[in-house]
Amino acid sequence: MTRAYNFCAGPAILPESVLQQARDEMLDWRGTGMSVMEMSHRSDEFVEIAETAEQDFRELAGVPDDYAVLFMQGGASSQFATIPLNLLGDRSSADYVNTGIWSKKAIAEASRYANVNVVASSEGNGFTTIPDPSDWQCDPTAAYLHYTPNETIGGLEFDFVPDAGSVPLVADMSSTILSRPLDVSRFGVIYAGAQKNIGPSGLVVVVVRKDLLGHARKDIPTMMDYKVTADNGSMYNTPSTYSWYLAGLVFQWLKSQGGVESIGRINARKAEKLYGYIDQSAFYANPITPRFRSWMNVPFTLADEGLNRAFLDGAEQRQLLNLKGHRSVGGMRASIYNAMPEAGVDALIDYMTVFERERA
Ligand SMILES: *Cc1c(COP(=O)(O)O)cnc(C)c1O
Numbered sequence: 001m002t003r004a005y006n007f008c009a010g011p012a013i014l015p016e017s018v019l020q021q022a023r024d025e026m027l028d029w030r031g032t033g034m035s036v037m038e039m040s041h042r043s044d045e046f047v048e049i050a051e052t053a054e055q056d057f058r059e060l061a062g063v064p065d066d067y068a069v070l071f072m073q074g075g076a077s078s079q080f081a082t083i084p085l086n087l088l089g090d091r092s093s094a095d096y097v098n099t100g101i102w103s104k105k106a107i108a109e110a111s112r113y114a115n116v117n118v119v120a121s122s123e124g125n126g127f128t129t130i131p132d133p134s135d136w137q138c139d140p141t142a143a144y145l146h147y148t149p150n151e152t153i154g155g156l157e158f159d160f161v162p163d164a165g166s167v168p169l170v171a172d173m174s175s176t177i178l179s180r181p182l183d184v185s186r187f188g189v190i191y192a193g194a195q196k197n198i199g200p201s202g203l204v205v206v207v208v209r210k211d212l213l214g215h216a217r218k219d220i221p222t223m224m225d226y227k228v229t230a231d232n233g234s235m236y237n238t239p240s241t242y243s244w245y246l247a248g249l250v251f252q253w254l255k256s257q258g259g260v261e262s263i264g265r266i267n268a269r270k271a272e273k274l275y276g277y278i279d280q281s282a283f284y285a286n287p288i289t290p291r292f293r294s295w296m297n298v299p300f301t302l303a304d305e306g307l308n309r310a311f312l313d314g315a316e317q318r319q320l321l322n323l324k325g326h327r328s329v330g331g332m333r334a335s336i337y338n339a340m341p342e343a344g345v346d347a348l349i350d351y352m353t354v355f356e357r358e359r360a
Pocket of ligand 1: 010074075076077078102148150151152172173174175193194196201202
């Protein structure tokens with residue numbers, strides 16, 4: 001068996017030891033004679049798996065007691081509607097920052113339910129920078145302020161948490177959650193699709209400040225109501241049990257790595273190495289303002305676009321997979337989430353060096 005270095009943006013690489021443990025426990029979870037997939041979600045065994053996962057996540061992310069942690073379904077995209085339906089309350093408008101494709105999707109969906117006020121946008125410069133917060137046109141009466149801390153496709157990442165005053169701050173952290181320490185108390189809602197830093201796709205982890213529960217629109221689908229979800233321990237219906245279990249294994253792995261501070265140092269080093277290499281090369285380029293370059297998703301272009309196919313073919317031969325950039329951006333993209341070992345980044349840089357020497 002060979003394990004490749006998988007640079008996919010999502011579903012993404014998982015820690016090898018997590019997959020091994022899942023394999024070992026596949027047919028018989030700790031002497032129960034059952035796979036986790038076959039267990040009742042109401043069983044003592046599964047409730048323990050679920051509660052441990054939540055506890056470990058709380059510990060890793062530093063979630064205060066006045067926040068609920070929900071394990072919901074439908075991915076991050078379902079939250080684009082779930083958020084306005086839960087948070088608008090008696091207000092009609094919400095503020096959004098537009099920094100890329102995921103921001104735009106969130107804005108488009110919210111516009112079906114709310115008057116969306118785009119307070120700032122970096123679309124004019126191709127989403128290569130974060131608009132200066134002193135220029136944002138925020139509405140102090142908005143129901144909430146939504147932003148995307150890391151734009152997975154563009155590789156653009158905030159290096160600060162916006163100050164929303166008393167307006168609840170809502171963040172789509174799908175591709176940056178648990179990648180470094182975080183002050184949860186600055187946020188009203190944090191949500192993250194699992195398939196980047198947490199586990200299998202379909203699952204979405206939502207962190208909600210408890211005072212924001214219970215203000216949903218009356219006609220909200222029951223399954224989308226944060227309060228119903230919280231009151232039922234994320235088991236109003238059958239949750240995505242196996243994904244929850246796997247997320248729990250990833251949380252345990254992350255704790256064994258020393259938690260988010262330790263992984264944050266490694267992530268910073270991985271990103272610094274790769275951008276450092278790109279910047280010293282005349283052949284590879286990244287267009288993002290250095291301060292706002294993503295630690296998790298590193299897009300880059302080749303000086304000769306005609307060599308893209310050859311670059312990808314050569315990478316595949318070395319088991320460096322899924323480096324093709326998003327169709328809207330072109331070029332290449334290396335996603336280097338928590339589970340990507342530093343050796344994977346080194347292997348990529350080695351290959352880029354050889355390719356440049358031989359083909360540029
Ligand atoms: C991947 C991603 C999404 C979409 O996640 P789904 O689970 O496919 O809905 C949304 N926002 C960001 C920032 C992402 O990286």
